[in-house]
Amino acid sequence: MSNTTNRIAGTAYLTVDGTTYTVAGDFEYDPSSVTRETLSGQSGVDGFSEKPKPGQIKATLRDMRGLSLAAINAMDDVTVVAELANGKTIIGRNMWTVDPQGSKAEDATNPVTWEGPSVTESMDASLQQLGDTMQGAVIREPGLSTDPISIRLSAQSLERRDSSSNRSRG
Structure with missing residues (x-):
């Protein structure tokens, strides 16, 4: 089995209401919800205007048997x-x-564009975990120890404090 850890491009699988379509190429998406235009006058840049914008997904589909335009x-x-x-x-x-x-x-290709009020993107769990790890590695609060024993002891202290505060409320 091949290692796909470093793969970042090359495949796309597309379904519409549960029906799978063959992507021939040129997959694009835009989760933007607003479009901005710079407003400037004769005295300089004044700011910007903002208008709602639909999310967009584009794909070039392969015209296979069973595909109905x-x-x-x-x-x-x-x-x-x-x-x-x-x-x-x-x-x-x-x-x-x-x-x-x-x-x-x-x-045998068909470029298709879908628009709508919402396009979202999410990462799989392993990418999310990697992102969380990277964020933790980059953002450090002053005075916090990164020693594993200190971290474990701190976590145990917090757990004890939480359980004792829950008992006093009950």
Whole structure:
């Protein structure tokens, strides 16, 4: 079995309302919820304006047997889920397709864009744990010991303090 620890790109698995679609390439997502425009006048930069913006997921699908462009064009209020090589899961809820989709006969591909009120990204547990470890390694509070014995003793003290305060409340 190959080691995929360092893999950060190259594969994407896509489902829409539980139906799996073959991704030919060009997967993109945008979880942004606002768009900003700089406002400047003759006297300088004044600030910015901010407007709501839909989340967006784009993929180029392979036009395989069973793929219905009419069904894709009719998508409304669907959940789009993508699993990426880097361990992220992208979820778009209450999405709809925009721009009519067409098929390219030369390579049997269909670019599809979904938009909706919410696109979120989450990491798998191992990536989250790595991120937490890295954050703990970088952010240090002054005066805290990093010695494992001191940390264990501190944790035990906190547990005892918690259990004694719970007993006094009960």
